[in-house]
Amino acid sequence: xxxxxxxxxxxxxxxxxxxxxxxxxxxxxxxxxxxxxxxxxxxxxxxxxxxxxxxxxxxxxxxxxxxxxxxxxxxxxxxxxxxxxxxxxxxxxxxxxxxxxxxxxxxxxxxxxxxxxxxxxxxxxxxxxxxxxxxxxxxxxxxxxxxxxxxxxxxxxxxxxxxxxxxxxxxxxxxxxxxxxxxxxxxxxxxxxxxxxxxxxxxxxxxxxxxxxxxxxxxxxxxxxxxxxxxxxxxxxxxxxxxxxxxxxxxxxxxxxxxxxxxxxxxxxxxxxxxxxxxxxxxxxxxxxxxxxxxxxxxxxxxxxxxxxxx
Amino acid sequence: xxxxxxxxxxxxxxxxxxxxxxxxxxxxxxxxxxxxxxxxxxxxxxxxxxxxxxxxxxxxxxxxxxxxxxxxxxxxxxxxxxxxxxxxxxxxxxxxxxxxxxxxxxxxxxxxxxxxxxxxxxxxxxxxxxxxxxxxxxxxxxxxxxxxxxxxxxxxxxxxxxxxxxxxxxxxxxxxxxxxxxxxxxxxxxxxxxxxxxxxxxxxxxxxxxxxxxxxxxxxxxxxxxxxxxxxxxxxxxxxxxxxxxxxxxxxxxxxxxxxxxxxxxxxxxxxxxxxxxxxxxxxxxxxxxxxxxxxxxxxxxx
Numbered sequence: 151x152x153x154x155x156x157x158x159x160x161x162x163x164x165x166x167x168x169x170x171x172x173x174x175x176x177x178x179x180x181x182x183x184x185x186x187x188x189x190x191x192x193x194x195x196x197x198x199x200x201x202x203x204x205x206x207x208x209x210x211x212x213x214x215x216x217x218x219x220x221x222x223x224x225x226x227x228x229x230x231x232x233x234x235x236x237x238x239x240x241x242x243x244x245x246x247x248x249x250x251x252x253x254x255x256x257x258x259x260x261x262x263x264x265x266x267x268x269x270x271x272x273x274x275x276x277x278x279x280x281x282x283x284x285x286x287x288x289x290x291x292x293x294x295x296x297x298x299x300x301x302x303x304x305x306x307x308x309x310x311x312x313x314x315x316x317x318x319x320x321x322x323x324x325x326x327x328x329x330x331x332x333x334x335x336x337x338x339x340x341x342x343x344x345x346x347x348x349x350x351x352x353x354x355x356x357x358x359x360x361x362x363x364x365x366x367x368x369x370x371x372x373x374x375x376x377x378x379x380x381x382x383x384x385x386x387x388x389x390x391x392x393x394x395x396x397x398x399x400x401x402x403x404x405x406x407x408x409x410x411x412x413x414x415x416x417x418x419x420x421x422x423x424x425x426x427x428x429x430x431x432x433x434x435x436x437x438x439x440x441x442x443x444x445x446x447x448x449x450x451x452x453x454x455x456x457x458x459x460x461x
Numbered sequence: 462x463x464x465x466x467x468x469x470x471x472x473x474x475x476x477x478x479x480x481x482x483x484x485x486x487x488x489x490x491x492x493x494x495x496x497x498x499x500x501x502x503x504x505x506x507x508x509x510x511x512x513x514x515x516x517x518x519x520x521x522x523x524x525x526x527x528x529x530x531x532x533x534x535x536x537x538x539x540x541x542x543x544x545x546x547x548x549x550x551x552x553x554x555x556x557x558x559x560x561x562x563x564x565x566x567x568x569x570x571x572x573x574x575x576x577x578x579x580x581x582x583x584x585x586x587x588x589x590x591x592x593x594x595x596x597x598x599x600x601x602x603x604x605x606x607x608x609x610x611x612x613x614x615x616x617x618x619x620x621x622x623x624x625x626x627x628x629x630x631x632x633x634x635x636x637x638x639x640x641x642x643x644x645x646x647x648x649x650x651x652x653x654x655x656x657x658x659x660x661x662x663x664x665x666x667x668x669x670x671x672x673x674x675x676x677x678x679x680x681x682x683x684x685x686x687x688x689x690x691x692x693x694x695x696x697x698x699x700x701x702x703x704x705x706x707x708x709x710x711x712x713x714x715x716x717x718x719x720x721x722x723x724x725x726x727x728x729x730x731x732x733x734x735x736x737x738x739x740x741x742x743x744x745x746x747x748x749x750x751x752x753x754x755x756x757x758x759x760x761x762x763x764x
Contacts (some may be wrong), residue, residue, distance in 0.1 A: 194551045196668075204576050207640065211579065213602050217594075229605040242558040248488045271480065274473035282470060290474065294481065298668030300489050301745055303699055303718040304738035307495060307502070307731045308488035331484035335479055352695050370572060394700040401725070410586035426600070437587055441471075441752040444582045448575050455581065456645045 157352050171407060201357035214437065225426045237427065243430035244416075249301060252405060253412035254435075257391065260408060263335070264390050271330060272337030273375070277367055279338065279343035281353070291342065297335035313400055320402050328400065329390050337382050344378030345371070384454040389439065403433040409436055473624065477665075496736040502729035507555040514736035524737060527708075528744070530627065534634070534695035534716070541635045541686050546687070547680075548641030549577065551642065551672050554650045574647065585637075591703030592633045596620050604640045619705055623713035630705055630714050637701075638694070642687055649683040650676065678700035685756040692752050696745050 215461040217225050219233035256323070263433055279291050309328070318324030348371060356366045372379075399409045407415065413436050420429040444451055496514055500507035518524050553570040580588060595602045596619035603614040619629040657679070661671045678682065699718030702708060708715035708723070717737060725734035 174501070185642075199548065200552055200573055202546075204573055206636070207576050207580060212589055212600060214591055214594070226600045229600050229602055230609060271477035275477040278470050278473040282466060284470060290478065293486065297481070297485050297489075299746060299749070301697060301718065301738070301741055303697075303721050304492050304719065304742050305488035306738070307725050307735050308491035309484070310725075312484065312488055312491075327480060328484055331480050334481050334485070338477075349762075363466070363473075366471070367473075388528060388582065392586070394584065394586050394704070398700075398703065399722075410584045414586045415592055417704075430594070433540070433587065435589055436582060437591075440582045441579060445575070448578070451582070452578055452644050453480065453572070453648075454634075454647055455641070 191396060198312050211437070211441075212429055215417065218427065220427055220430070222426050225430065240427045240431035241435060243425075243428045244435060246430050248416050248432045248433045249404070249407075249412060250409075250435050253407055253409040255407060255411040256412075260322050260325045260329065261390050263323070263385070264329035265383070265387060267326060268328040268333045268337055268386050268390075269379065272334055272382070273341055273379065274367075275334070276338045276341030277345050277371060280342045281287055281371075282386040284396075291338075294335055294338040295331075298339065300333065310399055319400055320406055324400060324405060325397060325408070328396055329393060332396065333386050337386065339384045341375070344375055348374050355391070367447055380450070384451055385422040388440075388455070463491065490573040490618055492735045493740050495732055496739045500732040502725070502731040507732065508608055510732070512525040513742070514733050517733065518736055518740060522721055523712065523715070524711055524717070524740075527720040530697050530714065531698065531716050531744075533627070534631065534698055535692055538634055538638075538695040539691035541631075542638050542642055543684060543687055545635065545639050546573055547676065547684075549573075549639065549643045550646035550650060551668070551676060554647050568709060574640075574644055577643045579640065580637045581641045583637070586704050588633060589701050592629075592636075593620060594706050596629055601715055607667050621710055623711045626706055626710055626713045630702060634694070634701065635707070638691065646683060647688065649680045653679050663758070676746045681756070685753070689752050690754055691750050693745065696741070697749060717744070 157369065188379055213229075216233060217229075219236050219238075221237060222233075224231060224233060275294065279287060279294075313319045313324055316342075318327065352370060352374065354364055356370045357363075361370065392411045393408070396415070397408050401407055401411065404412075404415075413432060416432055418427060420426065471628070479616055496508045497509050497511060501512045530676070554575055583591075594600075598605075598618040598621065599615070603619065607613065607616045617625050621628050653676070657675060658671065661675055669736045697718055698716045699722065701715055702714050702719055703722070706714045708719045718741065720738040721734045721741065724737060735757075
């Protein structure tokens, strides 16, 4: 089929594009192939650039994983070489002596608490703000959302003092509460917008059927808000998992550190000790869980995060 | 009027408000007060000194140096990230000119997106440690690659040389963020009617013309959001730099957030550190407002 006629066909279908989309898809792809040959040189260039950026992104990650199997001599002497053997003891050393295991556990504990609290408090506050009118409701909303305008470092000094004042400095429960508190502005902002889009009729129907306000929320509205909850949940999970600023200020003792913080400290101490293979193994251990989760759920993660940004 | 409104409001709003008020609103508010004192964290005694801290900041070359670095980041990070993001997204989504079913703009575009986006998943601390190793002058990926292709002269002590450290850190920031904007811009491009691109192609518009004259105006809303977000990121930069260089060498990568941290927890000058934070707040606020103003344009509706 000649390219010209295909182009015409594609352009003609313009207004009915939506209905006609499926049947013409294959034809379109055929046309695409024709075009691709047509300006092949440019495509080679563009494709080459895509590959280059792909390599720039993937190579450092791959390099870290490969290096984690090497011994120090190989890491220092032959950075581009493959490991001569699969040295799994590097990981064992990172896990125990490098305290990566402890950091994992700490991060896990904090995350279970902080995510549960953030979602619970964020969803309830957002629901109250989105579905009920009361004196000062706009003010409360703006107080929550306004928190997004402040740089977190501005709070460092008073926060250090306040958290110490209630005995929560250098404790994991302290981190849970602080993570939750600092996640509320975005969570409330996002979920308020989401709850506003849910139809009133359903809540009314639940009310007429004798459902109290609390039951309406937990049994009817919350399940309906699931897509929004998942988006903001992924966003918060990554935010808390990767949090660095707050633990740097609030956690001082070594055995209480979370992964992001512990890893950075491991890198510094490794500079003195010269145990590079342990550092690379620790880096790999810290990196792989999120990358595996991402590889499995990449579509949801991508759309969840970008949707969060655009709201 | 609904029945039972107030019990629900109380139960749903008071706990989050209490937590938020105590740990977020109150510290932010207090920092404005502490900024007016000469409080040295270690002693409980302090007195109000009015705007003295701010006067000192005006003459503090370290703060100015840090602020200047932030401003450089503010210009360069959005510019490079958005340009690269737009370019890559264009290639992926409408780059294979024939590929009108947008998902397959270029063969394997889904795979590219997965790879580009991956750094977004890594914590700032992992990215920092990873790149500190890549930049390692002796055993790092970068220098050994340069040596392998015979460019020994280009191998530098990337993070140890004031001439290169800033650029090395900037490159990492771009590296870590581009993927997100490729996906974001890609999603926005999907909503642009394909006829527009086809019409441009028929009229003989080159790819560059298409990108500048069609894609950028149609995606302006998204680009504006990206700009503001990257600007805020550029004004922070604390975490990555804290991991990679701690502001060194010779303060060449120092940023305002790190300055505050050093004054507060290195020298325990809490009053002065808070004043730096207040300055940072106003800089961030004005940059956000300004960039929203400057990038405002007529919204182009297409459905």
